[in-house]
């Protein structure tokens with residue numbers, strides 16, 4: 438990782454010599470600024486072909502890195518410029534690719550980048566949420582790939598992950614991702630500001646608690662900005678009729694920047710008929726007190742019919758709504774305040790209480806993934822998965838053990854409503870399986886046949902625990918005994934029975950694997966393996 442970072446810095450310095458690199462954007466209170474103190478509004482456009490945003494699963498694990506294709510960038514940047522774009526949003530970049538050429542083309546055109554951290558096969562899945570070592574690894578690699586470029590504003594830790602009242606638990610894992618990504622930036626890129634935010638859909642049932650949740654509490658764990666995906670202004674409308682006025686009031690007291698992370702309603706007559714009235718509204722005085730601009734969805738015309746440019750062979754062909762957007766962008770004149778004369782007054786929101794539409798405890802987050810702690814644990818097991826065991830076979834074993842011996846699963850459990858998380862809930866699926874096999878075996882008094890499962894589990898020679906593992910294992914063990922107590926205490930209360938989705942989870946305290954097994958069937962088991970393992974589990978899905 439060090440090598441990468443140094444090489445990346447070196448390459449950005451070289452770029453810096455070739456042209457004056459754009460000044461980094463910074464955040465103060467609810468606003469963005471250029472480093473020179475002039476206020477910055479996002480004039481954005483989403484820029485990714487076949488975008489499969491995180492949070493959902495499309496069944497496809499392929500993605501095209503839009504910042505790694507110099508020819509495409511060279512083709513498209515003039516069109517972005519014609520729209521006065523100063524920001525593009527990318528949804529999935531490949532940290533192993535070289536981004537110098539595209540980043541320089543963008544930089545020369547005055548264009549910044551804000552990027553999602555996930556990719557289709559490695560994202561926080563709303564139906565089976567996790568925050569684990571594989572996801573942290575993916576997120577930090579994306580940060581390290583983009584941080585060297587001064588024209589990067591920051592990141593989204595998730596996109597529409599929690600999207601209605603049935604999956605609010607997923608937000609706990611996204612907020613843990615925010616916390617750990619921010620910590621990584623602070624430690625590895627201390628010389629500059631880079632934001633970590635969240636992009637959300639708008640669901641009236643959860644709007645208030647969710648916005649409060651991501652903004653509340655210790656600001657080292659809270660989002661730096663809130664991106665709203667809003668499609669409520671369609672064709673001809675007004676500030677009031679579109680609901681924009683309500684959004685302005687909702688966020689007037691928010692303490693960090695808010696902007697539209699996607700906008701551009703395509704009904705009733707398709708993308709081509711868009712007239713971009715809402716663009717004028719977004720940058721008018723009615724909104725600029727509260728909103729910092731927005732990102733048009735999107736550049737590429739595809740099947741979903743949201744594009745302003747269609748790629749035909751190697752050529753980019755502007756669509757009918759391109760010229761109106763260029764006109765709208767040319768006529769915006771958002772009023773601005775200088776950084777020095779702006780004194781933020783808003784305070785972070787209070788964390789939301791547990792309620793019908795919010796099942797996440799405010800002040801308790803899933804643990805930080807730590808590969809070395811998981812390795813320590815796995816190497817210390819007396820009973821471990823057989824070496825040829827495949828991920829497909831895990832759910833059955835999780836299902837058996839967590840059903841028969843709840844306490845054995847407490848160390849990998851995650852209960853967002855009580856805020857109790859097992860210390861190993863952040864390990865990968867194989868490590869978690871090893872943990873429950875071992876715990877079950879020990880709870881059965883080390884009976885030989887308690888470590889078998891038809892040859893799927895094997896007794897391991899117990900090696901002595903290395904010194905560097907001792908304290909990590911001891912503290913995990915104390916976390917897990919608290920989790921075990923909490924688990925056994927809540928089992929009989931039937932507390933989650935108010936909503937259909939809550940009850941199943943409450944009983945299956947080993948939320949992750951158990952839920953896949955019992956409530957979602959085979960496809961979800963495949964999904965679980967895909968998300969948890971980061972393996973090429975497309976095979977499982979297809």
Ligand SMILES: *[C@@H]1O[C@H](CO)[C@@H](O)[C@H](O)[C@H]1NC(C)=O
Nearest residue numbers: 460471472473474475476547
């Ligand atoms: C700061 O930089 C921006 C972007 O280059 C520029 O538009 C603005 O005029 C600059 N402001 C000052 C005070 O120099």
Ligand SMILES: *[C@@H]1O[C@H](CO)[C@@H](O)[C@H](O)[C@H]1NC(C)=O
Nearest residue numbers: 493563564600601602603604
């Ligand atoms: C919530 O969203 C999920 C995933 O998009 C969907 O399957 C489910 O039907 C939705 N539930 C409600 C109550 O809208």
Ligand SMILES: *[C@@H]1O[C@H](CO)[C@@H](O)[C@H](O)[C@H]1NC(C)=O
Nearest residue numbers: 685686687688689690691783
């Ligand atoms: C915003 O804060 C002001 C002052 O504290 C308060 O009077 C107002 O009710 C708040 N508005 C919302 C929507 O919370």
Ligand SMILES: *[C@@H]1O[C@H](CO)[C@@H](O)[C@H](O)[C@H]1NC(C)=O
Nearest residue numbers: 807808809810813905906909
């Ligand atoms: C991970 O755990 C090890 C002990 O296993 C500890 O030394 C290290 O500091 C932890 N890393 C992080 C990033 O917390």
